[in-house]
Amino acid sequence: MNLALWIVTGLLAVVALAGGITKTFVPKKKLAEANGGEWTADVSVGFVKTLGVLELLAAVGLILPAVLDIAPVMVPVTAVCWILLMVGAMTTHFRHGEFKLVVLNLAYLAMAVFVAVGRFGPESFSS
Template sequence: MTPKAALAERGMAWTEDFSAGAVKTFAALEVVGAIGLILPLATGIAPILTPLAATGIAIIMIGAVVVHLRRHEPAAPAIVLAVLAVASAVLGYLVVL
């Protein structure tokens, strides 16, 4: 919900490379992914959605690593989150299957 300019002022300079719509889409995908990580296993309804959500978040985080590397910014936080997302996807598949 935060405007693109406000995000750039807060240190998220990567937003300059994307349109406002793309930035909002990334945010929406991350929120949907977070919900998908929690609700299916917590409720027992369609638990296969949890590892699928983790896979989606891993893809988003790998894209974040690429963007930070391309901009010559520190990519360590994004790399750590990408590894955690991949690990949670693998663990999710192991638990569900």
């Protein structure tokens, strides 16, 4: 179970890192032209960049606390925050009719639930 949690956490961290880098450093106009990025046309540059920074922080929060053994409880807390972020992403993509992305975000949400439940419960770092 611990190995499965690490694998899923690593995958989520990679997703968060990729999304964070994209939203933080790619110009909003280019994002709006990309498949799945149409939603950025409806929001401010600051909002997109803020989401990008939050995703970068999520990537860090999913891995480093456990690796460094400094406040490892932050791993499941970060997973819960990722769940909330995915609910927002699903809502946004649903409003834009991007149903494939809704399903993809639902998969990321399910992975985060797995990490949160596993790390708060039977495979917590404190046990």
